Amino acid sequence: MRRATSSCSQGDAALPIAAAMWPQRAAANGSMVGGRWVGGGGIKVLHGRLALAPAQYIGPMSWFWFTNIARRIPSRCAVCHAWPSQAVCEACVNRFAQPCTRCRTCALPLPPGQVQCGACIRTLPPWDDALTAVAYDYPWSQLVVDFKFRQEPGWARSMALLMRSAPWVEPALDAADLLVPMPLSRQRLRERGFNQALLLARALSAHKTHPRLLMRIKDTPAQSSLPRSARLANVQHAFATDPLRHAELEDRRVVLVDDVMTTGASLGAAARSLRRAGAAHITTLVFARAEPGN
Numbered sequence: 001m002r003r004a005t006s007s008c009s010q011g012d013a014a015l016p017i018a019a020a021m022w023p024q025r026a027a028a029n030g031s032m033v034g035g036r037w038v039g040g041g042g043i044k045v046l047h048g049r050l051a052l053a054p055a056q057y058i059g060p061m062s063w064f065w066f067t068n069i070a071r072r073i074p075s076r077c078a079v080c081h082a083w084p085s086q087a088v089c090e091a092c093v094n095r096f097a098q099p100c101t102r103c104r105t106c107a108l109p110l111p112p113g114q115v116q117c118g119a120c121i122r123t124l125p126p127w128d129d130a131l132t133a134v135a136y137d138y139p140w141s142q143l144v145v146d147f148k149f150r151q152e153p154g155w156a157r158s159m160a161l162l163m164r165s166a167p168w169v170e171p172a173l174d175a176a177d178l179l180v181p182m183p184l185s186r187q188r189l190r191e192r193g194f195n196q197a198l199l200l201a202r203a204l205s206a207h208k209t210h211p212r213l214l215m216r217i218k219d220t221p222a223q224s225s226l227p228r229s230a231r232l233a234n235v236q237h238a239f240a241t242d243p244l245r246h247a248e249l250e251d252r253r254v255v256l257v258d259d260v261m262t263t264g265a266s267l268g269a270a271a272r273s274l275r276r277a278g279a280a281h282i283t284t285l286v287f288a289r290a291e292p293g294n
């Protein structure tokens, strides 16, 4: 039976999560969180850290080159500014990424011992499981802003490492046939230059990532600009799957990847599209889960 826990952003009850959960990952990847700055353009100091700018789409060769160069460059912790450090130091991960009990279908925090919240028992979400690495709170909310809006795609690898280290993520990725990143509209992609969900999915499992199975067919206002009540209507009919590729989704286990889940309206609309195309099991996996009121 799964244990419905994932990280909560709590500073005081620090346990050695990184030491306990990350050594094997760190060894496999050559570093702990971060320390791997990738991107387009040259190396510069950005927000107190070494970064590569301007942010561009990262091709496989440049990704390889930058990761190998960047591994050798000391950096500063983005949270406590310890220097030299990984992009987020082990002490900050210990302090701010502690696991807590979470609802297995919406990833909101629950009292210990519970597995599902009352809202999900009354109305099941359109996916089967929901997982998050951290709460959308300090310091992770700022990291997401840096990642997405300040054009720092190099954060994807650090965030993916935190996601992989969260309870139940590794088994979900192993069991998945496909990772499907939440698509951006063409206009949003042009503005941003990259799809943050695609970068996360590729950093989690490049060979399972399929970015063209799910499409965004309607350009909608950013969900963050809308009140909660309007978000559902905003994303209705915003997603579609390619009918010619339904065979690739039929009876498959899919992990739907995004950076943040707020109300879950966008992920819900995307999950319904995947379900209509025949997906057998859908896990939503995000870096950060916003809690009501945040």
Ligand SMILES: [Zn+2]
Binding pocket: 077, 078, 079, 080, 081, 082, 088, 089, 090, 091, 092, 093
């Ligand atoms: Zn730190």
Ligand SMILES: [Zn+2]
Binding pocket: 103, 104, 105, 106, 107, 108, 116, 117, 118, 119, 120, 121
């Ligand atoms: Zn729930």
